[in-house]
Structure formats: structure tokens, C-alpha cells
Amino acid sequence: MTFFALAAYLAAESIHDLVTHARPEQSLPGLAVTAAALLVMPGLAVAKRRTGQALGNRTLIADSAETALSKLSTGATRARKALDAHRKDEPATAFYYLNLLFGGRFPSR
Numbered sequence: 001m002t003f004f005a006l007a008a009y010l011a012a013e014s015i016h017d018l019v020t021h022a023r024p025e026q027s028l029p030g031l032a033v034t035a036a037a038l039l040v041m042p043g044l045a046v047a048k049r050r051t052g053q054a055l056g057n058r059t060l061i062a063d064s065a066e067t068a069l070s071k072l073s074t075g076a077t078r079a080r081k082a083l084d085a086h087r088k089d090e091p092a093t094a095f096y097y098l099n100l101l102f103g104g105r106f107p108s109r
Helices: 002-020 028-055 058-087 091-101
Strands: none
Touching: 028 058, 028 091, 058 091
């Protein structure tokens, strides 16, 4: 039931934003969810694949591939944000997204 309520809310907000020509803004909760997904999803994908193989469950194996693609999507989002910041000549913001993309191991020099 909560899934349908969330879907209805998102649909209403999306229609409202389209009608009012609302501009997207940065969302700290959105960035936090993206960061968490990038950190958690690879391990989850591996665990799902191993479990699926051990159980002979092709559905779980396929779901592990979707989980891995979710990580790639998160990485692509961060790379795009870094590129956008670079184009706007905002090196600190670009570095921030690149650092997130590389899990805090992006070289500072």
C-alpha cells in the first residue's frame, strides 16, 4: 500500500513540477542515498549472485545483475555531476563528485 502512495505522490509532484516549470535543485538526502547505493550495491550484487547460484535460483541471479546495474547508474550520475561542475568552472564541486565516485580515494594532486 505504501508503494502505491509513494507512486501517487511522485506522480503528482512530477506533474506539478512540469506544469510550473520548476528547476531541479541539489538534494542532500538524494546525494546521501546515491552515496549509500554506490557503497552497498556491489556487495549486495555479489551476495545475491552467490546465493542464487547456491540455490539454483535463476531469478535471484538475474536480480543480482539488476543490482550491479544500479551501481553503474549511480556512478554515471556522479560522473555527470562532476562533468557539469567542471563545465561551470566549479572545481571544488567537481572534485566533490569525483571523490564520491571513487569512494574517497580520488587523488588530490
